[in-house]
Amino acid sequence: MADAGLTALRQFSFTTRPYLAVDDATGAPIGLDDLDVRVGWMLDLISGAETELISRLWQSATFDVLAAGCDSHGRKLPMHGHVAAARLGWTPHYPDGVYVPSRVTRVVTAQAVGTLRALAYRDTAITALSARFDPATGRIAAPTTAAEYVPPGFARGVVRQLTARSHRTAGAADARLRITDMQAPPQTSAMARLSAADRQLAHMTVTDAVMTLTVTLPTTAAPTARAQWRRVRLTAAIPPHLHRRPISEWHLPTLVLDHRGLLLRCAATEAVPAADLTSGTTAVGVDWSPSTLGVAAVATQTPEGVVSDYRGFTYDDRGLGIKLARLQTEGQLLHRKAARLRRLAAAAPPAVRAQLEEKIAVLDGHRTAVGVKRAKINREMAFHFGCQVADFAAAAGATVIAVEDLTTLETRGHGHVNNNRAAQSARRQAVGALTHTAAGVGVTVVSVPARGSSALCPGCNEALSRPGGYHRAWCVQCKIGGNRDHVAAVNLAKRALLGRGKAVRKRGRNPRIRVIEHAPVRQCRDKMCPTPSRQRHRRVRRSAPAATPQVGVNQTKTVPAPQASVWDTVKPATPQGVTGSREVHTSPTPATSVVGSMRSM
Structure with a gap:
């Protein structure tokens, strides 16, 4: 484990909702519905100005400037988006007669420049791939230099665009x-x-598990003067799981409106134990499995070499993977129905077209609801997976968790349905959740190459045989084998141990090991990986009344089989209720926050 005296700072995000809003000048309360309306007015102004600015800047010269990173005088563009936009003269336009403060304009230009900077990489890739694209065959030539390399998955998407354009x-x-x-x-x-x-x-203060955000909002849909922008003080509860965390800084949130009203997407910085890649000798490898989300295994480097017991830990998704597959199939079916109705509506009479458009709107609404369900389940499963693997690594005494590099991991050869299902799994979200939870216990998550992890033997690095089918692996030379996902996890842990001294670190990303080194992994008879605790579920009790036995008759007592819910765990519910609800919290649980008042980032 990491040294307890060393700490590092990391950022994380959380969401909450305001339960109280008052006018900052008069102290008069504001209804939450009125608050949603006023926030919606500001978001309409911001989104309209941002869309207009991006449409006006949608030119090749814009991406040339962003790719060069310099202004017309050769000076390097600042990192902050609104400062770079001011230097380049990119100013948004608003409707005539509408007054918008300059600080709101900062928000508009910062979001617009961030979007254009993210698309600058795609512009460079399209230029490089179009030069090597053959319209007759629909293929691209191999790159001649390392600078022309593009990830295969990204290149296939661009090739589809080039083919459609040709x-x-x-x-x-x-x-x-x-x-x-x-x-x-x-x-x-x-x-x-x-x-x-x-x-x-806007500015924010945090005291006693309560966050107070003061933000300037318009009082009308089209404000014409400064007086029609007034400060509103919002009060929201900090989630209970953050009450005793060593938070060093609270950052200003992002305002979003959803079906429940105003949502605050907040961020904070906390101190976590610092981890050193070169200090530990035990690593946990995580292999993404098509049948479940992931499988973990432990490998340890000893003076005699790398050893492992080849006993993996298979994550139990509690049936959520089956539910995700069903929702994905349902969403694809709704998409096909809506697409067919759109084709029919294009050539239909006006009366029939109106009826078809109503049906299309209903199908789109259902598909959006299915997408929301999938997002919630993916988030729940990702963080549950992160907690399980982080606890497994901490119990094994590991300091490194090796995951497959998602930029080089492609699903193929399993059929159209299984390939699509695996490609749409929340693996990237699971990596983020695992990175967050593992940092809390001083474990670092690194990315290692995925090629050959399931096909090569960890001992002799030769191809494995499949005597028992796809899910079984066996090495005739080393006489070791088992589940192919467990063997792959051992390979990943070995690559992390051998290449941890050559890890490449980039800001905002996990450390990456790009070179595959081989050393024989000896099978150890000693148990190395901890036995994961089984997740106990709450009992689901039915509300049906028990039958009254007849007098004078001895009846056999029948006990029904206990039923478990895949949604409920043994963790007790918080007595405070759902965080972010619209009910007024009179006595929030006090927090041991490091700071009480923080400025913006």
């Missing part, structure tokens, strides 16, 4: 294509990132 243009090939030639300006979400502003627009 069909529209009757096979005419252009020497240099840009992102502006391939697609329209992106659609942006209605949100307000307050971190781009200063205290004149």
Whole structure:
């Protein structure tokens, strides 16, 4: 484990909802419905100005400037988006007669520049791939230099765009294509990132498990003067799991409106134990499995070499994977129905077209609801998986958790349905959840190459045989084998141990090991991996009244079989209720926060 005296700072996010809103100047209470309306007015102004600015800047010259990273005078562009936009002269436009404070304009330009910077990489990749694209065969030539390399999954998406464009243009090939030639300006979400502003627009204080956010909101849909922007003080509860965490800084949230009203997406910085990759000798490998979300195994480096007991820990998704597969199939079916109705409506009479558009709207609503369900289940399963693997690594005394590099991991050879199902699993979200939970116990998550982890023997590095089918692996030379996912996890843990001294660190990403080194992994008879505790579930009791026995008759007592719910765990519910509800919290649980008042980022 890491040294207890060393700490590191990390950021994490959480959500909450305000349960009280008052006018900052007069102290008059504001209804939560009125608050949602006023926040919606500000979000409409921000999203409209952001969409107009991105559409006006959707030119090749914009991406040339962002790729170069310099302004017209050769000076390096600042990191902050609103400062870079001010230097380049990118100013949003608002409707005539509408007054918007300059701090709100900062939010608009920061979000617009962030979107354009994210698309600058795609513009460079499209230019490089279009030069090597053959419209006749629909294929791209191999890259000649390392700078032309593009991840295969990303390249396939660009090839589909290039193929569709060649069909529209009757096979005419252009020497240099840009992102502006391939697609329209992106659609942006209605949100307000307050971190781009200063205290004149918003500031926040946190005391006694209560967060107080003061933000300037319009009083009308089209404000015409400064007086129609007033400060509103919002009060929200900090989630109970953050009450005793060593939070060093609270950051300004992002305002979003959903079906329940105003949602605050907050971020904070806390101190966690610092981990050193080169200090530990035990690693846990996590292999993504098509049947379950992941499998973990332990490998230890000793003076005699790398050893492992080849006994893996298989994650139990509690039936959520089956539910996700069903929802995915349902969403695809709704998408196909809506697409067919759109094709029929294009050539239908006006009366029939109106009826078809109503049906299309219903199908789109159902598909959106299915997507929301899938997102909730994916988040729940990702964090449950992260907690299980982090506890497994901490019990094994590991300091490193090796996961497959998702940029090189591609699902193929399992059929269209299984490939699509595995590709849409929440693996990236699970990696983020695992990184967050593992950092709390001083364990570092590193990315290792995925190629050959399930096909090669950890001992002799030769190809494995499949005597018992796809899920079984056996090495004739080393006489070791078992579940192929467990063997793959041992390979990943070995790669992390051998290459931990050559890990590449980039800001905002997990450390990456790019070179595969081999050393024989000897099978150890001693038990190395801990036995995971079984998750006990609550008993589901039916509310049906018991039958009254007849007098004078001895009846056999029948005890029904206990039924377990995949949603409920043994963790007791918090007495405070659901965090972020619209009920007023009179006496919140006090927190041991490090700071009580924090400024913006």
